[in-house]
Amino acid sequence: MPIVSSATQVIERRRLMALFAAERKTYAGRNPRSRAASRTADNLFGRVPMTWMAKNAGGFPLYLDRASGARVTDLDGHELLDFCLGDTGAMAGHSPAATVVAVTRRFAELGGATTMMPTEDAAVAATELARRFGVPQWSFALTATDANRWALRLARAVTDRPRILVNSYCYHGSVDESLIIADGAGGRPRPGNVGAPCDVSITIRVADYNDVDALERQLAHGDVAAVLMEPVLTNIGIVLPEPGYLDAVRHLTRRAGVLLINDETHTISAGPGGCTRAWGLEPDIVTVGKAIGGGIPAAALGLSGETAAQVSARTDLDLIDTGGVGGTLAGNALSVAAMRATLTAVLTDEAFDGMIALGSRYTTGVRRVIEKHDLPWSVTQLGARAEYRFARPAPRNGTDSHRAGDDILDDFLHLFLVNRGVLLTPFHNMALMSPATSAADVDVHVELLEAAVRALVGEG
Numbered sequence: 001m002p003i004v005s006s007a008t009q010v011i012e013r014r015r016l017m018a019l020f021a022a023e024r025k026t027y028a029g030r031n032p033r034s035r036a037a038s039r040t041a042d043n044l045f046g047r048v049p050m051t052w053m054a055k056n057a058g059g060f061p062l063y064l065d066r067a068s069g070a071r072v073t074d075l076d077g078h079e080l081l082d083f084c085l086g087d088t089g090a091m092a093g094h095s096p097a098a099t100v101v102a103v104t105r106r107f108a109e110l111g112g113a114t115t116m117m118p119t120e121d122a123a124v125a126a127t128e129l130a131r132r133f134g135v136p137q138w139s140f141a142l143t144a145t146d147a148n149r150w151a152l153r154l155a156r157a158v159t160d161r162p163r164i165l166v167n168s169y170c171y172h173g174s175v176d177e178s179l180i181i182a183d184g185a186g187g188r189p190r191p192g193n194v195g196a197p198c199d200v201s202i203t204i205r206v207a208d209y210n211d212v213d214a215l216e217r218q219l220a221h222g223d224v225a226a227v228l229m230e231p232v233l234t235n236i237g238i239v240l241p242e243p244g245y246l247d248a249v250r251h252l253t254r255r256a257g258v259l260l261i262n263d264e265t266h267t268i269s270a271g272p273g274g275c276t277r278a279w280g281l282e283p284d285i286v287t288v289g290k291a292i293g294g295g296i297p298a299a300a301l302g303l304s305g306e307t308a309a310q311v312s313a314r315t316d317l318d319l320i321d322t323g324g325v326g327g328t329l330a331g332n333a334l335s336v337a338a339m340r341a342t343l344t345a346v347l348t349d350e351a352f353d354g355m356i357a358l359g360s361r362y363t364t365g366v367r368r369v370i371e372k373h374d375l376p377w378s379v380t381q382l383g384a385r386a387e388y389r390f391a392r393p394a395p396r397n398g399t400d401s402h403r404a405g406d407d408i409l410d411d412f413l414h415l416f417l418v419n420r421g422v423l424l425t426p427f428h429n430m431a432l433m434s435p436a437t438s439a440a441d442v443d444v445h446v447e448l449l450e451a452a453v454r455a456l457v458g459e460g
Contacts, residue, residue, distance in 0.1 A: 011409075011456045019455055020408060023415040027058035030419060033075040034063040055426050057411035062418070067094035069436030072423065080423040081441045083431035088266055091291035091384070092346045093436035099294035102341035106334050113334035122331060125292075125300075125339040132273035132343075133264070133286045135302040140331035140339070144265040144289025145173030147301040148228065150325035151285045152177060154303075155226035155259045157317055158310040165218055165227045165258075167209040169398025171235030172228055172263050180206045182214070182399060208397040209233050210241060212248045219256040226259040226285075231275035234266040237401040237428055238380040238387045239394070250282060259284040259307065265291075265299075269385035269432065271356070272349045278383070294342035298335040351435040355384035358433040358442055362386050365446030373453050387430040416452040417445070 028035060038060040041047040046054045053061055063075040070093055072082045085091050092099065106121075107113050126138040141147045152164055152175070166172070168182035169190070180187040180200045187206035189196060205224055207214035218224065231246060233239035253260045262283040264274035268291055271278040276286060284307045289299030303311065317323060329335075363381040366388050370377045378394040380387055389395060391404035405428075413429050422445050424431055431445065 015458065016408060016412060016456065020412040020415070023412060023419055024058055026419050027415055030078070031058070031060075031062060031074065031076045035060050037063045037075060057415045057426065058418075069093045069095075070434050070438070070441060071436075078421065080418065080421050081444060082423050083433075083437075083441075083445065084423045084425045085432045085434055086290070086295070087425050087427070087430075088269070088432060089290040090295055091269070091432060091434055092294040092342050093434040094295065096294050096342065096346040096435070098345035099296070099338050099341045102337045103296055103334055106337040110333075114329055114332040116328055117333075118331070119333045119336055121333070121336045121340040125336055125343060128340075128343045129288075129292075129300055129302060133276050133288075133302055134273065135283070135286050135304045137303040137305070137308040139301050139303075140336065141289070141299040141301065141325070142297045142327075142330055142335065143173060144263065144287055144299045145175055146325060146330070147287040147289060147299045148172045148175045148178075148261070148263060150301055151261050151287055152226060152228065153325060154307075154311055155261065155285070157314060158307070159225040159257065159259065161223050161225035161258075163203055163205050163221075163223045163225060165205040165207065165215070165224045167229055167233065167398055168206050169236040169402050170209075170228075170230065170233065171266075172230075173265075175228075177204050177228065180204045181402075182206050182208050208399055209239055210245050210396050212245060212252070215249065216252055219252055219258060222256070224256065224258050226261050227253050228261045228263060230263050230265075230267050231279070231281060232267050232270070232382050233398050233401070234382070234385070234430075235427070236398045237389045237395060237404070238382050238385065238430070239397060239401055240380060240382070242396065246279065246281060261285040261287060264288045266385070267382060268292075269355075269359075270383040272347070272352050275382075291347065292342055293335055293338045294346055296335055296338035298339050300339070346435060352384065355433040355435060355437070358437055358439065359384045359386050361439060362431055362433070362442045362445065365442065366449060369446065369450045369453055372450075373457055373459075375453065384433040385430065387428060412456075413449070413452055416455075417448055420448050420451075422448055 038047055048054050065073045065075050070082050071079055073079045129138050130136050164177040166178050170178050172178040179190045179193045181190050189200050205218040207218050260283045262276050265288055268274040284304050286302040292298055359381050363379050363386045366379040376392045377388055377390050378392045380394050389404050390406050395401035395404050
């Protein structure tokens with residue numbers, strides 16, 4: 001019986017299931033301390049600190065002991081080459097030295113991690129973000145989800161329009177307005193969404209990524225305040241823009257009087273200023289999170305000069321107290337110190353040059369494996385990030401990318417690699433390069449991927 005995914009020519013489901021079962025058995029035997037820790041976590045909802053940690057291929061999560069650079073060590077003492085990097089949160093590497101020095105000084109020596117008072121670090125971090133992304137006014141949050149929520153509220157305020165438009169199968173954290181998928185001419189809730197406050201169609205419009213006609217139709221209703229989008233879809237698999245698509249998005253949003261928000265939280269992998277700088281994009285608002293704090297919770301929202309002036313002109317808006325977004329920890333001294341150090345001394349322009357070169361090395365190696373075994377798969381790179389998908393050609397929108405998924409095949413590859421010392425993102429087999437990642441690390445992954453493929457096609 002052939003596999004359900006698009007890899008029908010070479011991989012049989014029966015073989016895959018047998019290999020997957022063997023890897024799960026190896027995983028269980030290899031990680032007794034993590035397994036025991038999971039079994040005793042009775043007072044953790046789902047037995048994990050946060051429910052997304054329950055996504056694991058082996059039946060229980062690996063527990064962390066320590067981490068450094070591009071390595072993590074689990075509770076059973078296995079050192080893993082880490083290409084997951086906290087799903088971008090540790091893109092700077094684990095505990096980068098400059099960030100450690102900055103947060104230690106702020107917390108242990110100077111004290112006052114959270115005082116509701118600004119520090120000089122904030123202005124330095126904002127200046128660096130302005131240089132990178134080309135928008136001049138910045139505000140800080142703790143997560144990109146919060147930054148996106150703030151951006152949407154500002155967009156609704158200055159446009160006096162109720163709806164937000166997103167791409168089908170997009171990801172913008174837990175923002176309610178992002179949990180929708182395209183369904184014919186309209187949209188419907190993304191399957192599995194928890195406790196939506198209202199019918200998604202009341203507040204959200206949706207169009208497939210790379211579909212200019214669908215975007216134009218949705219904007220024609222005249223009720224959209226903002227288009228919130230990743231310049232490249234990432235969390236449903238990397239989906240790159242077709243030629244002219246992003247230019248068309250900017251043209252159509254401007255024509256319709258709609259603000260354009262670039263969520264660069266994942267797409268910062270394209271370079272120091274994400275896709276916005278790499279491709280000369282001109283958003284009205286930029287949001288970014290995870291990576292910029294070097295492992296300390298941090299996020300930011302940037303406004304163009306025009307958008308900042310529009311917001312400031314609205315003297316009726318309560319931007320200071322309960323009308324705003326953030327809470328007392330937003331912009332705290334510890335997070336801001338981490339951002340300043342990470343942006344100026346770790347995730348530098350020069351560091352990105354090396355990370356992107358490693359991303360290219362990774363992509364070339366994976367493509368070589370795919371072509372050697374004539375797999376109907378593809379690999380897509382976005383700067384320092386790359387991912388292989390079970391479709392060829394690569395999906396052109398989120399809907400196609402969702403259909404190309406195969407959870408069992410994803411889980412098998414994840415387990416095969418982690419059992420041999422390589423960690424990828426558990427939600428999909430995405431890899432990210434850090435300043436601490438080496439060419440040798442990349443080559444180890446490629447060698448192991450080929451071994452997994454040989455087993456799948458019956459050559460191993």
